[in-house]
Amino acid sequence: AILAQAAxxxxxxxxxxxxxxxxxxxxxGEPFAAAGTASxxxxxxxxxxxxPCAAGGATACSASADTTASAAGATAATxxxxxxxAAKGAVGAEGATVAAGVGAFDARLRKPERGLPPHEPxxxxxxxxxxxxxxxxxxxxxxxxxxxxACAASTPTLVGIYPRGLSFLALAELARAxxxxxxxxxxxxxxxxxxPLPAPDAVAQVLELSTFEQMFEAVGGAVPLPPEPSLxxxxxxxxxxxxxxxxxxxxxxxxFRKWRLSVHRDHLVQRYKSxxxxxxxxxxxxxxxxxxxxxxCQAGPEVDLTGFEVEVVAYLxxxxxxxxxxxxxxxxxxxxxxxxLLLMGVRSASLPCRPVALxxxxxxxxxxxxxxxxxxxAQRAADLLVAPGLGGGSGAAGARCVVLDPMxxxxxxxxxLRWVLAQRGLDGQRGTELIGVDLDxxxxxxxxxxxxxxxxxxxxxxxxxxSVALPLRSDSVDLIVADPPWGQRHSSHTYVKQHFxxxxxxxxxVLRPGGAAVVVTICKKVFEDxxxxxxxxxxxxxxxxxxxxxxxxxxxxxxYVVRKPASASAAQRS
Numbered sequence: 037a038i039l040a041q042a043a044x045x046x047x048x049x050x051x052x053x054x055x056x057x058x059x060x061x062x063x064x065g066e067p068f069a070a071a072g073t074a075s076x077x078x079x080x081x082x083x084x085x086x087x088p089c090a091a092g093g094a095t096a097c098s099a100s101a102d103t104t105a106s107a108a109g110a111t112a113a114t115x116x117x118x119x120x121x122a123a124k125g126a127v128g129a130e131g132a133t134v135a136a137g138v139g140a141f142d143a144r145l146r147k148p149e150r151g152l153p154p155h156e157p158x159x160x161x162x163x164x165x166x167x168x169x170x171x172x173x174x175x176x177x178x179x180x181x182x183x184x185x186a187c188a189a190s191t192p193t194l195v196g197i198y199p200r201g202l203s204f205l206a207l208a209e210l211a212r213a214x215x216x217x218x219x220x221x222x223x224x225x226x227x228x229x230x231x232p233l234p235a236p237d238a239v240a241q242v243l244e245l246s247t248f249e250q251m252f253e254a255v256g257g258a259v260p261l262p263p264e265p266s267l268x269x270x271x272x273x274x275x276x277x278x279x280x281x282x283x284x285x286x287x288x289x290x291x292f293r294k295w296r297l298s299v300h301r302d303h304l305v306q307r308y309k310s311x312x313x314x315x316x317x318x319x320x321x322x323x324x325x326x327x328x329x330x331x332x333c334q335a336g337p338e339v340d341l342t343g344f345e346v347e348v349v350a351y352l353x354x355x356x357x358x359x360x361x362x363x364x365x366x367x368x369x370x371x372x373x374x375x376x377l378l379l380m381g382v383r384s385a386s387l388p389c390r391p392v393a394l395x396x397x398x399x400x401x402x403x404x405x406x407x408x409x410x411x412x413x414a415q416r417a418a419d420l421l422v423a424p425g426l427g428g429g430s431g432a433a434g435a436r437c438v439v440l441d442p443m444x445x446x447x448x449x450x451x452x453l454r455w456v457l458a459q460r461g462l463d464g465q466r467g468t469e470l471i472g473v474d475l476d477x478x479x480x481x482x483x484x485x486x487x488x489x490x491x492x493x494x495x496x497x498x499x500x501x502x503s504v505a506l507p508l509r510s511d512s513v514d515l516i517v518a519d520p521p522w523g524q525r526h527s528s529h530t531y532v533k534q535h536f537x538x539x540x541x542x543x544x545x546v547l548r549p550g551g552a553a554v555v556v557t558i559c560k561k562v563f564e565d566x567x568x569x570x571x572x573x574x575x576x577x578x579x580x581x582x583x584x585x586x587x588x589x590x591x592x593x594x595x596y597v598v599r600k601p602a603s604a605s606a607a608q609r610s
Contacts, residue, residue: 201585271316444472
């Protein structure tokens with residue numbers, strides 16, 4: 037029934053490809069129609085609502101925040117008199133496998149509803165392949181038509197996507213790295229920048245940045261989209277951008293043998309899934325000859341989800357402030373309606389910048405801590421460490437600065453802080469001692485593994501103990517970094533309400549006068565209504581800062597900075 041309906045509507049959106057690694061047989065009785073060939077890894081393509089990739093575009097998709105990897109098939113095509121794609125491998129009306137070969141099935145089943153984009157002209161002398169498909173690529177009618185965009189610049193423009201609400205940390209990190217900000221698209225949480233040029237005699241090194249969730253080299257600039265764009269709008273905008281920079285896209289992809297495409301979305305209302313965007317983006321790449329157009333075609337790389345050497349990245353954003361939408365329900369209805377954004381580019385091993393990867397082992401533990409968020413918090417903690425008045429409250433010359441995570445778990449935040457301190461060169465003459473306390477022996481075991489045999493350049497102390505009775509002296513800690521339970525994965529909301537005040541009293545006890553704590557939590561009402569007021573009244577803690585940010589989808593998350601007054605008396609501390 038599905039195949040019959042697909043044939044009537046000339047649309048393959050209802051037919052999903054399910055192939056064996058050799059692309060041969062389809063399981064009996066399953067309603068799948070083949071419209072492509074399996075990749076070398078055996079992954080199969082998923083045809084989106086708009087049909088398979090036209091013009092022979094080999095498309096692949098890796099997971100975004102809410103989707104799984106899909107679309108790993110390659111649709112081979114030649115442009116015949118009617119402009120229809122001819123794919124390899126097909127299933128007839130009765131579901132039986134038809135012998136593989138070009139034109140082996142009904143044209144009504146292989147013509148995408150959206151049609152085929154005409155191939156961008158390219159001089160045959162510049163094309164690395166002379167297969168049957170490539171021989172049909174039209175020659176340019178003029179030198180300007182075949183030239184396309186200019187070659188890649190010596191200093192690439194990179195795109196960094198940071199967590200919403202933490203732009204100040206991302207921009208500060210770029211400034212410290214002496215990178216040049218080309219454009220800050222604040223509404224879309226994106227920064228276009230150029231890394232610093234290495235010294236003439238210096239060996240080029242990869243610049244690691246800690247405040248960006250995604251990073252890739254931009255090919256072309258930002259592409260504006262209309263409000264609430266359809267898939268056709270996205271495809272048209274992407275194709276226009278790709279054609280405008282056709283030569284640059286070829287230069288970026290043709291040196292590689294395997295590729296894939298990843299789509300990342302930042303939308304308040306999810307109108308489509310990432311896999312359905314992949315074919316319309318793949319059409320544009322196929323139309324300029326940046327990727328392989330058929331099995332055996334060497335014009336560009338072939339698709340491979342797991343063994344890829346280069347990744348095409350697409351970032352889509354509606355520019356809506358999700359923090360405002362989550363924290364002000366009355367304003368939510370008025371949000372939206374503005375232009376949206378598409379950024380496209382590539383990333384490979386040759387990228388001059390990359391996000392930091394802590395590679396924290398967590399075992400079977402349910403740990404929420406994310407590398408980028410932990411590193412952003414660590415950057416803010418490092419800012420506090422270098423600020424006047426923090427650390428060494430005892431006044432002893434050469435005393436170490438002591439940093440505590442009272443609920444360290446597997447050590448993600450302390451490992452992030454260790455990286456930040458080393459990268460920013462903040463040891464000084466005193467150095468920094470990092471202390472982790474947790475009651476879970478298994479978590480501490482993972483933490484020891486994560487530290488490595490040497491433990492890094494900073495002294496690490498791991499203590500098995502309770503967060504409601506920290507095994508530390510009063511007035512002994514300069515800085516606390518804490519991400520206490522939220523009542524979601526660990527314990528319950530009732531447990532958090534009961535214990536949060538006790539945790540905070542312990543923080544106030546062990547902090548030195550002038551010391552500070554950075555607290556990450558979604559429990560705003562508990563922290564601001566039940567935890568802080570008694571401590572503020574007692575003169576033990578003062579609220580200095582509350583930053584709302586997107587913690588991997590938790591748009592009500594806050595990063596608080598509280599400080600113990602320098603004037604806190606011994607009587608108050610007791």
